[in-house]
Amino acid sequence: GIANITLLPKTAGVSGFDTGPGNTLMDSWYRKHQQGPWDTDGAWSRTGAADEALVTRMSSDAFFERSPPKSTGLEYFNSAWLSKWLNGDERPEDIQATLRELTATSIQDAVTKALPTVKTLYLCGGGAQNGALKASIQSRLPDAKVESTAALGIDPMWVEACAFAWLARQRWERKPGGLPSVTGASRAALLGSLYLP
Secondary structure: OEEEEEEOOOOOOOEEEEEEEOOHHHHHHHHHHOOOOOOHHHHHHHOOOOOHHHHHHHOOOHHHHOOOOOOOOOOOOOHHHHHOOOOOOOOHHHHHHHHHHHHHHHHHHHHHHHOOOOOEEEEOHHHHHOHHHHHHHHHHOOOOEEEEHHHHOOOOOOHHHHHHHHHHHHHHOOOOOOOHHHHOOOOOOOOOOOOOO
């Protein structure tokens, strides 16, 4: 759904935030115009031509201008949000390509503002399965190596589950699970509740 980054610089603390739509807009647009739940490997998006002027207009949305840490969700980036930017006569495949580029641009913009010297960007989740999106991100970050977390030995579809397992362990051991530099909270705190039978 939503794209987010975790920054792990060698000389500073960990930070992270949502960058904008990940696959959510592409998936909902695909379901509206094609058969199936998503655009496998971004194949349909490759048949369209991205409208860079539209990418620029959509990138002017206030969310992209906010400073991190920031968070968003499907309640914001959804079909209603997208319809505000369209005039109705666009080719569906061109919009799919445009949405791919919006995601790539928002990731590139967030990464270069937060960590201009990024060397490697590891993708995980559904976005790591989209070759067209990966290629778009790589073209916008030519000095960085863009690859899946599989290169680290972690299946990209397991990263979120691993994160939640780590959060559960932190709670079980009564250790803070959130970083203020990521969550925007005023202090580190125990997260969640523990209920035993």
